[in-house]
Amino acid sequence: MALQAKEQYTVTPVVVPDKLVAELRAILGADAVVTAPEALLTYDSDGSMIVSHPPQLVVLPKDAGQVATAVRLAVREGLAVVARGAGTGIAGGAVPLCGGLLISTARMTDITTVDVRSRLAVVQPGVVNADLNAHLAPLGYQFAPDPSSQRASTIGGNIATNAGGPHCLKYGVTSNHVLAVEVVDHTGQRYWTGDGVIDPVGYDLTGLLVGSEGTLGVVTAAIVRLTPLPEAVRVVLALFPTVVAAAAAVSAVIASGSLPTSLEVMDHNAIRAVNSAYSLGLPETTGTTALIIEVDGVQDGLDDQLDQIIAICRDHGAFDLRPARDPATQARVWMARKSVAGAIGRLAPAYYLVDTVVPRTRLPLMMEHVERLRAEYGMEVCNVFHAGDGNLHPLVLYDPRDPDQRQRAHAIAAGVLELSIEHGGVVSGEHGIGLEKCEYLPRFFSPAELQLHATIHQVFNPTGCFNPAKIFPSDTPPADLAAARAMRLQQRDPASVTSAPAPGSCVAPATPDAAAELLRVCHHAGLPVVPTGGCTARSPTAVTVSTQHWRGALVYEPDDLTIKVAAGTTLAELQSLLAPHRQMIPLDVADAQRSLGSLVATAVDGPRRLGYGSFRDWVLALDVIEPDGIPVRLGAQVVKNVTGYDLVKLYVGSAGTLGLITAVALKVFPQPPASATLLAHLSTPTAAWTLIDHLAASRLLPTAVEYLADTQAIVVAMRAEGHPAAVERHMREATALAHRHDVSVTVLRDVEETTFWQQTVARYAPIANGVLLRVGVWPAQCATAIQTIEQCAARHQVAIEITAHALSGIIYIQTIGDFTAIAAFHADLVAAFPHTRILAAPPMFVPQASVWGQPPVALSRMQALKVAIDPHNHMNPAAFWFSDTRV
Structure with a gap:
């Protein structure tokens, strides 16, 4: 098993010099350096208790500078460096298996910045989840990821394992809520992966660092995204006769188009444990299973939404339904759910927790398999899991002092993981690989x-x-x-190439296999490759490879809300595939004939990212051809996955510089039953931003808030989608806000609404003889940034049209006129706003280096990734800053 294989890593550690200890004490303080053997034993394991091994030295720094110093000195002496938060992980990720220096973040607990208008906070990694949310609650916000250990777990630990929790069904996992991290590298240098502005240019290092389990550096700070607290919450406990019946109900709820906040399962063993600990009074009959259902949002329509879910539960055999009507009862239910692991001690001396994720529709099959394994090996299993995500957590109850029970517990875990992988699942969903599951990676x-x-x-x-x-x-x-x-x-062998396409040509292989062979030929022939979803050659010195012949769905699971399509499939074709199932991708673009591969590679966004997120949040998996023609799969078609590094986020927005995307797996969404858009017509930018600020501070949850300005008018557009009652509430309250400032409004629905949004996204589409710019800022700075942009345009006598995602900080600028004046205007914007990008322009408008704005602070790391993944710089070599002269 994995644990036995890892024993070979417990090598004789390097001797810690007295000089190192003295240096650390001088810099960090004597009380921040732990050397006593008995004290070191308190850091020898994490919550897994898989293997214990003490570090040789522990430091407790207070800031990033002290972390950097500790890393630099430890590496100088050849010591291993392990970062540790609260030690609540259960995959052995924080066990210092090779001894060395352990860096505890227990004293790094500062919440340094909270910017409610920008919906972000800057925190140190030792901040406890629950403490951050207690700090944010009076402001009306939350940090949405809520692992069961959130009363003790830290933000740094969440980042290390990309933690999820019960509410990530609706709100997403940690990576969806981290905008940037500060990291100390292997030389002791500090760098930020971003500055909190969304969609920065270049590779998504933030997404790569989240879930990397402390193997890529030590995180010393994070900019996290804040989510408004819902106005209302409804919780119901549904009781089923079996865990299989409860799992089937979960699949049916998702298939119906409902997207609750949480769908959590506790089987009869979990009920026994929490009954004993919390006196819930739930029936403990063998087989009885509890499903916790939560929905949240604005008050209007919420009860109706819950009633629909309850009806589905009844149809699938729920024999008792117990509403938790008040906040105190709801908190008690969630306390019981999140305390199952601790309460299990009343049933057995220990448990082995299996963390895996399968497509939601495979849940009943997996539960049947767990029951078979339980009977086969004669072991009790406690099933408590995030059913809405397909994230299983069978807890095998055993006595670790009994070698036979240990062996049987591991056999059950292996059986669960093998069937999960066979049915499209992953090795770990939210706990990480650590040292527990590394031997399973070659199976995946x-x-x-x-x-x-x-x-x-x-x-x-x-x-x-x-x-x-x-x-x-x-x-x-x-x-x-x-x-x-x-x-x-x-290895390149030009002699192995019998024929190769000519530079400047465009080739459209019939299949991905044919494309893999083409890339192999180009690799050996030394020919650069430029991917495209179209049919036009894009470089006179490279071979353009088109995906246009690869169309249609490859794997569609409507009841799982996921789909995998060939990369050449257009957005319009994808929406047509989803529409019969009343599903959609919430992306509005001017050119719906663009391919999915192209949209993912360029990380295109749309107005509704406020309510739904963007490609960074939706893409679950990619099939990619490496620069030498080898096909690889990144990610999996499940909604949670921490099996290895999150390479999907690295390739989203990579502009084809790392490989050729051949297929895309996406999370999809139910079509909302109702939608409406309010247009507020304003006379001044000040009035417009006053209204936007009021919308931001309200309890409303719009899916889009756009600011549109040109020489003719200023308009604020707010879109609401969801239950009809909720949509009407948004229109009613936003109208009242506008009328309070004597602003006239128009409400659009149906065809009028669709037409308006088509016209809006056309405002940031390429136009003939024009230049399209994109500026990114913190949302709180958006109004000031637009004022600066308008002043700059007036100074250079450039006509502009501005459209902004007002609550996201993304500003699009259409310009038409004299290119010399536009070039000067653009140069001023680059100087004022680092995230200024040219999206479309005539070929000779500006030098290449200026297209992307100011180079990011982590540019050298991006260049190193490019060199490592594509050492010959053959994949789209002219993109970004990664030309041959710049690597």
Whole structure:
């Protein structure tokens, strides 16, 4: 088993010099350095209790500077470095298996900035989840990820494992709520992956660091996204005769088009445990299973939404329904759910928790399999899991002092994971791989995929100092895997190429397999490749490879709310596939004939990102062809996955510079039963932003708030979608806000509404003889930024049309006129706003380097990734700042 294989990593540690201890005490303070053997034992394991091994030295820094110093000194002495938060992880991720220096973030608990208008906060990694939410609640906001350990777990630990929790069904996991992180690298240098502005140019290092389990650096601060607290919450406890029946009800609820906040399952063993601990008085009959259902949002329509879900539960065998009508009762129910792991101690000395995710529709099958394994091995299993996400958590109850019980517990875990992988599941959904599951990775990844993950490891952790012996199998260290991939890509044999396309040509392979062969030929022939979803050659010196022939659905699971399509499928075709099932992708663009591969590669966004997110949040998996023609799969068609690094986010927005996307798996959404848009017509920008500020401070939850301004008018557009009563509430309250300021309004529905949004997205589409710019800022700075943009345009006598995602901080600028004046206008914007990007312009309008605005602070890391993944710079070499002269 994995635990036995990991024993070989407990090597004889490097001796810690007295000089190092003295240096650390001088810099951090004597009370911040722990060396006493008995004290070190308190850091020898995490919540998993899988393996224990004490560190040789522990430091408790107070700030990023002290962390950087500690890392630099430890690496100088050849020590391993392991970061630790509260130690609540249950995959062995924080166990210092090789001894070395353990950095505890227990004293890094500052909430340094809260910007409610921008909906973000800057925090240190030792901030406890529950403490952050207690700080935010009086302001009307929350940090949405809520793992069951949130009363103790820290933000840094959440980031390490990309933690989820019961409410991530609606709100998403940690990576959906982290805008940037500060990291200390293997040399002791500090850098930020971003500045909190959404969709920065370049590779998504933030997405890559989240879920990396401390193997890519030490996170010392984070900019996290805040979510408004819902106006109302409804909770119901539904009781079913079996766990299989409860799982089937969950699938039916999702299939109906409902998207509750939470769908959580507790089987009869979990009920026994929490009854004993919390006196819930639930029936403990064998088989009885509880399903916790929560919906939230504005008050209007919420009871009706819950009633529809309750009816589905009744149809699937629920024999008792117990509403938790007041906040105190709701809190008691959730306390019981989140305390199951602790209460299990009343049933058995220990448990082995299996963390895996399957497509939601496979839940009944998986529950039947768990029951078979339980009977086969004669072991009790407690099932408590995030059913709405397909995230299973069977807890195998056993006595760790009994070798036979240990073996049977591990056999059950192996049986669950193997069937999960067979049915499209992943090795871990939210707890990480740590040292518990590394031996399972070769069953999930191909050799080439494992090599690609190891390549990421070596870019950020080339010395192997950070959290060694984690994630990767013990018999294939990441350094060896990355070296094998590097050797593979360095091998080029022009003699093996009998024929190759001419530079400047456009080739549209009939299949992804044919494209893989084409990329192999180009690799050996030394020909650069530029991916495209169209049919026009895009470079005179490269081979343009088109995905236009790859169309249609490859795997569609309407009841799972996921779909996988060929990369050449257009957005219009995708919406047509989804429409018969009353599903959609909430993306509005001017050109719906663009391919999904192109939209993902360029991370296109739309007005409704406020309510639904963007491609960064929707893309679950990608099929990609590596630069030398080797196909790899990134991610999986499930909604939670921390099996290896999140390479999907690295490739979203990568502009084809890392590989050729051949297929895209996406999270999809139910079509809302109602939609309406309010247009407020204003006379001045000040009046417009006053209204926007009032909308931001209200309890309303619009899916879009747009600011539109040109020489003719200023309009604020607010869109609401969902239950008809909720939509009407939005229109009524927003109208009242507007009338309070003597602002006239128009409400659009149906065809009028559709036409308006088509016209709106056309305002940030390329136009002939014009230049399209995009500026990103913190949302609180949006009004001031637009004022500066307008003043700059007037100074250069440039006519502009502005459209902004007003609550997201994204500003689009259409310009027409003299190119010399526009170039000067653009240069001023780049100087004022680092995130100024040219989206479309005539070919010779500006030099390439200016297209992307100011280079990011983490540019050298992005360049290192490009060099490692595409060492010959053959994938779209002219994109970003990654030309041959700049690498």
